Amino acid sequence: MASWPSPPPYNLVGKHGVSAQTNHDDRARFNFLAALNTHLATHVVPGNAKAFKVKVEPEFIAANGRAPKDRHEVRRAMLKNPHFQTWSALRRSSMEMRQQTGREIVLRQIADLNARAAKLNEGSPKLKLDPKFVVPPYVAKVDFHCMPGGYCDEVMPNDVSAAANYDIGIFATTAGGLGKFNDGAGNALAGWLKKNAPDLKPKRILDLGCGMGHSLLPVAAAYPEAEVIAIDVAAPLLRFAHARAKSMGINNITFVQANAEHVPEPDGSFDFVFTTMFLHETSNTAIRNIINETHRLLRPGGLCMHLEQPQFAGLPPFEQFMRDWDAFYNNEPFWTRMHDMDVDQLMADAGFDRTKMFVSGAQAVVDEEIFGKQKDDVEDYGRKASWHVFGVYK
Amino acid sequence: MSASDKTPIDYIALSGAKPRGKRPYFFEDPAVERVLAITMAVAQEVAVLHERVDTLERLLEQKTHFKRADIDSYQPDPEAATARAEWSRMYIARVLRIVQQELEALDKLDQNYTLDDKAEELGRT
Numbered sequence: 001m002a003s004w005p006s007p008p009p010y011n012l013v014g015k016h017g018v019s020a021q022t023n024h025d026d027r028a029r030f031n032f033l034a035a036l037n038t039h040l041a042t043h044v045v046p047g048n049a050k051a052f053k054v055k056v057e058p059e060f061i062a063a064n065g066r067a068p069k070d071r072h073e074v075r076r077a078m079l080k081n082p083h084f085q086t087w088s089a090l091r092r093s094s095m096e097m098r099q100q101t102g103r104e105i106v107l108r109q110i111a112d113l114n115a116r117a118a119k120l121n122e123g124s125p126k127l128k129l130d131p132k133f134v135v136p137p138y139v140a141k142v143d144f145h146c147m148p149g150g151y152c153d154e155v156m157p158n159d160v161s162a163a164a165n166y167d168i169g170i171f172a173t174t175a176g177g178l179g180k181f182n183d184g185a186g187n188a189l190a191g192w193l194k195k196n197a198p199d200l201k202p203k204r205i206l207d208l209g210c211g212m213g214h215s216l217l218p219v220a221a222a223y224p225e226a227e228v229i230a231i232d233v234a235a236p237l238l239r240f241a242h243a244r245a246k247s248m249g250i251n252n253i254t255f256v257q258a259n260a261e262h263v264p265e266p267d268g269s270f271d272f273v274f275t276t277m278f279l280h281e282t283s284n285t286a287i288r289n290i291i292n293e294t295h296r297l298l299r300p301g302g303l304c305m306h307l308e309q310p311q312f313a314g315l316p317p318f319e320q321f322m323r324d325w326d327a328f329y330n331n332e333p334f335w336t337r338m339h340d341m342d343v344d345q346l347m348a349d350a351g352f353d354r355t356k357m358f359v360s361g362a363q364a365v366v367d368e369e370i371f372g373k374q375k376d377d378v379e380d381y382g383r384k385a386s387w388h389v390f391g392v393y394k
Numbered sequence: 395m396s397a398s399d400k401t402p403i404d405y406i407a408l409s410g411a412k413p414r415g416k417r418p419y420f421f422e423d424p425a426v427e428r429v430l431a432i433t434m435a436v437a438q439e440v441a442v443l444h445e446r447v448d449t450l451e452r453l454l455e456q457k458t459h460f461k462r463a464d465i466d467s468y469q470p471d472p473e474a475a476t477a478r479a480e481w482s483r484m485y486i487a488r489v490l491r492i493v494q495q496e497l498e499a500l501d502k503l504d505q506n507y508t509l510d511d512k513a514e515e516l517g518r519t
Contacts, residue, residue, distance in 0.1 A: 006479030011469050023466045028445035032438045035482035039490065047497040054500050083500075085420040086493055089427055092418060093434045100410050101438075107405035143413035150414075155403055329418045 007034035007175040013168075014180040017247020018117050018240055020106045020164050029101040033172035036094055041175070041380035044087045045322075051083040052318055071312070071320035075328070078321065092329055095146045095173075102169035103148070106161045117160045120243035127242040128256045135233045136259060138283040138334065145173075145330050151211075151234035163212040163240030170214070177364055177385030178214070181248070184364025184385050185276050185307060186218035192305075192362055192389070193222065193272075200303055202226045202271035208260040208290060209233075209278030213241035213253070215307075219274070220245070220253050228253040229270075231260060261289035268299040276307040277387075280338040287338065288346060295350040298394040304352075305391035307362060312339045322381040343390055352392045360389040437489050441482065448478060 010027040022030075056077050060068055068074045078084040106113065121127050135152050143150045153162045170182045178184040193200060202223055207216045210230035220228045230253050232238050242255045258264055260275075260282075273294045279287055294304045312320045320339075327336035348354055364385035419427045449468045453460050470478060487494065499506055507515075 006483060009470055009475045009478065024446060024449060024468065025442050028442040029438055031445065031478075031482065032441035035441075035479070035486055036434075036438075039483070039486045043487075044490070044493055044497075047493075047500070050497065050500050054503070079420070083493075083496060086496075088418075088420045089430050090434065090490075092420070093431045096431070097435060097438055099413070103411070104405065104409035107403065107408050110403065110405070141414070143415060146413045148408075148411035148413045155408065331413055331415050 007031070007038055007171075010034070010171060012180065013171050013176075016181070016244050017120055018113060018160065018164060018243045020109060020113060020168050022105055022168070026101070026105045029097075030169070030172045033094060033098050033101065034175040036090075037172065037380075038175045040087065040090060040094070041384075044090065045380060047083045048078070048087060048322060049318065051081050052078065056081050068317055071317045071324055074317050074321040075324070088325070088329060091325070092146075095330060098169050098172045099146055099148065099165070101172070102165040103161075105168060106165045107155065110155060110159070110161050113164050114156070114158055114160055117239050117243040118158055120246050121239055124242065124246070126246075126251075126254045127238065128254065129235050129238060130257045133233070133235075133257050136261070136283075136286065138286060139233050139281065142281075142333060143331050144281055145326070145332065147331075151237055154236060158239065160236050160240040160243070162234070162236045166237075167212055167214065167240070167244070174385050177366070179364065179366030181217070182214040183218050184366045185362070185387060186215040187365035188362035188387070189215065189274065189276065189305070189307065190218040190222040191365055192360065193219070196360070197303060200272060204229070204270045204272075206263070206265070206270045206273045206297060207231070208263070208273065208275045208294070209281070210237075210241060210255065211278075212237050213245050213255070215276035216241075216253065217245060217248065217250050220250050224252060226252060226271075229256060229265065230254070231256045231258040231263060233257065233259055261286055261293060263293050263297060265297055267296050268302075270297050271299060271302045272304075273298055273302070274305045274307075279306055279308055280332065280335045282338075283334055284337060287341065288349070291343075291346045292350045295347075295352055295394065300394055302394045303391065304394070305389060306343075307387040307389055309339065310388040311341070311343060311390075313342070325381060347392050352394065356393040358391055360391070362387045362389050437486075441485060444481065444485070445478060448474075448481070 010022070010030040052074070057067060060073070060077050068077060139150065140152060147162065147166065149162060151162055153159070155161055167182065170178055179187070203226055205219065205223060205226050205228045207219070207228065207230040210216050210232050213230060216228070216230055220226070230241065232241070232255070235257055238255045238257055245253055256264070279290065282290060298304055309323060312323070315323070323339070324336050326332040344354065344357055347357060421427050446465070449465055452470070452474055453464055453468060
């Protein structure tokens with residue numbers, strides 16, 4: 001049995017050199033949000049399927065003589081259902097409370113956090129920021145998952161607050177599902193590689209859209225001899241990621257401010273290229289450019305992998321509708337389009353061989369003694385700490 | 395730790411800032427959404443107060459004198475954490491009772507009679 005029948009208490013979340021300091025009541029606020037999100041996922045989410053089956057679908061059939069043909073018809077019908085309204089209003093409120101709770105902690109100590117990051121980053125050749133860098137509009141103009149100001153927000157010069165807030169609040173959104181250092185996905189990826197690609201001895205690894213590096217660190221740690229390049233467009237994330245990694249003793253990563261559509265690295269220069277929860281925060285045009293770049297950057301025989309939520313093709317309209325909630329109500333504008341795309345076709349267009357493509361799954365790997373084992377029977381549509389993997393060997 | 399007076403920004407206003415993009419409202423009347431959002435924020439603070447009282451009680455069981463900093467550095471042991479988590483589950487279930495009952499009503503459609511109808515039916519027995 002898992003040690004905790006509920007989310008673990010926030011005080012077990014790991015601390016590193018740029019962790020925001022929390023007081024008793026900050027942690028209690030996160031504990032409440034984790035418990036609320038667990039309650040919603042366990043007891044309220046399943047009511048949507050019930051309401052659809054018992055009320056919404058029969059009424060739709062009575063009015064139209066047929067079942068809803070796609071997720072958009074399901075959504076328009078469900079928007080009138082009181083249970084969906086209640087769950088959605090609670091979920092949106094929970095996201096907003098999570099942001100306020102995290103920002104209050106981080107912004108009141110912003111000067112100290114920025115100073116700690118600056119001290120760890122000072123003079124490092126492993127942090128390469130470009131003051132003239134132009135952030136692509138699909139990131140610059142969107143406040144993903146209700147983060148005011150988005151990833152690039154700078155309340156003051158050399159700011160890391162957006163990243164620090166992102167880091168401390170993942171616990172609440174996933175109810176502890178990503179583990180002590182929010183590295184459950186990275187651990188899963190490193191474990192997948194060890195099991196499924198034991199002969200991969202990468203000399204150079206590339207993480208596209210590394211964010212604050214939480215999913216990257218276990219991969220970098222799994223290949224300590226490898227040179228790891230991690231790129232992102234957001235300077236606050238990179239400053240924080242570099243300081244965080246350094247304080248945790250991971251020193252083989254160079255963090256570079258660059259666009260994943262045009263990576264400043266030579267052709268065929270990487271053995272392993274990956275993304276985690278990144279492609280859905282790009283755009284129709286960008287995703288094609290990024291997949292093309294992965295082909296250009298990989299050496300022959302190299303491996304490319306992407307961790308995302310499942311693609312929609314083949315899922316029933318109701319499940320697609322549930323998985324699409326964030327696209328409409330949690331500031332993820334590209335989410336719905338990305339999950340409709342034929343990613344195999346994108347990879348084939350980039351030059352990859354269809355016979356070398358694969359799909360797989362990955363479930364968060366966390367310290368089960370502390371953070372418990374993920375419950376397989378609870379599906380929180382877009383929040384669950386497990387992922388769809390698609391990839392290809394060049 | 396207390397809020398830093400040296401922070402040169404209005405961190406309280408910034409903490410509650412609105413993200414870009416139109417906020418979705420799910421209920422027909424936005425006032426319902428507004429009241430729900432305020433109610434859940436209050437529910438969060440009630441949970442915070444309860445956890446603080448629980449911490450004070452557990453510290454008092456250990457020693458009669460302690461400082462405010464001891465509250466901030468308090469680490470619940472597994473037994474305390476389990477008890478606090480169970481309280482949270484009960485508390486949230488109490489706050490969201492009506493949601494549970496509305497879902498049960500969908501499960502038990504034959505029980506959704508009015509008392510008038512039932513009185514009429516039972517009157518004939």
